[in-house]
Amino acid sequence: MITVVTATYNRASTIPRLYRSLCTQSSLDFEWVVVDDGSVDDTPKLLNEISEASPFPIRVIQQENGGKHVALNAGAQNALTPWILIVDSDDALVSSAVETVISGIRGQGASDVVGWCYRKAFFDMRVVGARVDEDNCPEYMSPTEAGHLFKGDLAYVFKTELLLRHKFPVFGEEKFVPELYIWNKIGDEGRICIHGNTVIYLCDYLEDGYSNNFSSNLRKNPIGFLTFYWSQIAREKSFFYKIKYSIRSVQCCIYVLLKRFS
Numbered sequence: 001m002i003t004v005v006t007a008t009y010n011r012a013s014t015i016p017r018l019y020r021s022l023c024t025q026s027s028l029d030f031e032w033v034v035v036d037d038g039s040v041d042d043t044p045k046l047l048n049e050i051s052e053a054s055p056f057p058i059r060v061i062q063q064e065n066g067g068k069h070v071a072l073n074a075g076a077q078n079a080l081t082p083w084i085l086i087v088d089s090d091d092a093l094v095s096s097a098v099e100t101v102i103s104g105i106r107g108q109g110a111s112d113v114v115g116w117c118y119r120k121a122f123f124d125m126r127v128v129g130a131r132v133d134e135d136n137c138p139e140y141m142s143p144t145e146a147g148h149l150f151k152g153d154l155a156y157v158f159k160t161e162l163l164l165r166h167k168f169p170v171f172g173e174e175k176f177v178p179e180l181y182i183w184n185k186i187g188d189e190g191r192i193c194i195h196g197n198t199v200i201y202l203c204d205y206l207e208d209g210y211s212n213n214f215s216s217n218l219r220k221n222p223i224g225f226l227t228f229y230w231s232q233i234a235r236e237k238s239f240f241y242k243i244k245y246s247i248r249s250v251q252c253c254i255y256v257l258l259k260r261f262s
Contacts, residue, residue, distance in 0.1 A: 001029050001030065001081055001082075001083065001102045001105065002029075002030045002081050002082075002083040002084065002085055002098065002101055002102065002105075002157065003030065003031050003032075003033055003075075003079035003080065003081045003083070003084050003085070003160065004022065004030055004031070004032045004033070004084075004085050004086075004087055004093075004098075005033050005035070005072065005075035005076065005079065005084050005085070005086050005087070006018065006032065006033070006034045006035070006075070006086075006087050006088065006089050007035045007037055007068045007071030007072050007075060007086075007088070007089070008034060008035070008036055008037065008039065008043060008071075008089035009036075009037040009038065009039055009043075009065065009068075009071075009089075010039045010040060010041045010043060011039070011041075011043060011089040011090055012039070012041045012042040012043045012045075012046050014089055014090040014204075015043065015046055015047070015050075015089050016046070016050075017092055018087065018089060018090075018091060018092050018093075019050050019054075020092075021092035021093045021094075021095070021202070022056065022093065023054075023055060023056075024095045025093065025095060025096075025097065025098045025099070026095055026096050026098070026099045027098045027099040027102060028055060028056045028098075029098065029102060030056060030081070030085075030098050031056065031057040031058070031059070031079075031080060031081060032054070032056060032057070032058045032059075033058075033059050033061065033075050033078050033079055034047055034058065034059070034060050034061065034089075035060075035061045035063060035071040035072070035074045035075045035078075036060060036061065036062050036063070037063060037065050037066060037067065037068065037070070037071045038063065038064050038065030038066070044060075044062065047060045048060070059078060061074050061075070061078055065175075066170070066175065067174070067175025067176050067177075067221075068175070068176065069168035069169075069170070069175075069176060069177040069179075069224070070168065070170060070175075072086065072163075072168060072179075073167045073168050076160060076163040076164050076167070077164065079160045079163075081160065082159060082160055082161070083101070083105060083157055083158070083159060083160060084157065084158055084159075084160050084163055085097075085098075085101060085155070085156075085157045086156065087201065088203070090203075090204055091201060091202060091203040091204065092123075092201075092202045092203075093200060093201060093202065094199060094200055094201070094202060096200070097200035097201065100118070100198065100200055101116060101118075101157050101200065104116055104193065104195070105157075108193060112190040112191050113190060113191050113192070113193055114158065114159050114162055114186055114187070114189050114190035114191065114192060115156055115157060115158045115159065115162075115183075115186055115187065115190075115192040115193070116156065116157040116192065116193050116195065117141070117143070117146055117154050117155070117156055117192055117193065117194045117195065117196075118154065118155040118156075118157075118195050118198050118199065118200040118201065119150070119154065119155065119195070119196065119197065119198060119199045119200070119201070120152065120153050120154060120155050120199070120201040120202070120203050121199045121201070121202055121203070122202070122203065122204065123202050123203075123204060125199070125202075127152075127199065128152040128153055128203065129150040129151040129152020129153070129154075130149075130150055130151045130152065131197075132149060132150060132196045132197070134196070134197060137149070137194060137196035137197070138194060139193065139194060140191040140192060140193060140194060141192060141194050142184060142187040142188075142192065143156070143180055143183035143184050143186075143187050143192065144180065144184055144187075144232070144235055144236065146192070146194060147180065148238075149196075150196065153203065155200055155201035156183060156192075158183075158186050159186075162186045162189055163182075163186070165189075166182050166185040166186055167182075168181075168182055169224075169227060171221075171223040171224055171227075172223075174220070174221040174222075174223055174224050175220070175221060176217050176220070176221040176224050176225075177221070177224035177225075177227065177228065178224070178225065178228040180228065180232075181227060181228040181231060184231070184235060218251070218252070218255065219255050222252040222253075222255035222256045222259065223252070223256060225248070225252050226249055226252035226253065226256065229245045229246075229248045229249045229252060230245075230249055232245045233245045233246055233249065
């Protein structure tokens, strides 16, 4: 029914935790596609060992280091199911995650549903972002709207065909494009069901992760960020966010020029 896609780079220390969470799923009706983005630690060896003993199908895709966005493109291309759940290699799933997703998909009769949105929590089960009362949570929202409402990272399940249609763009040697850029494009194709009080995903923010190194990533990947910010200026309804992303766009342009003339 679904493919769990994981892009990984030098995460031999955390992949076993993710693997254990997949092994303890109440439903094993899924496959796991892992894209190793040129790891130089023990990740390839570990993935080979895991794939030989797994109770569910695993396929490991090896590629040269190109960034998470390139790895996610490869993951989508190798998925054999109609739905994809992206899980980072330093994170995990609650034991009911796959069953919850499959139940939601089977119970939804609307043909225009292109994705599902669930909550993330830290490993101590504190919800990431803001808690929202059920009565104040719309049934459908765009990824941008959901981000503003919940004020934190969210777990998405998308149609495989749409992740293939809307691939992450690649800009030279840059290695990052904000995921929301693609999530919004998928949201433009149909409705995304919101489960604002259902946690399926457990996460951690490591010191060398993208979230904790925003400024550095912005300087290293200005075109990728500029592409996202420019699209958000037209998408946002709030004047505050339009100004915020306009300023960020100018910042990205400066970094682009500095890289070209350095």
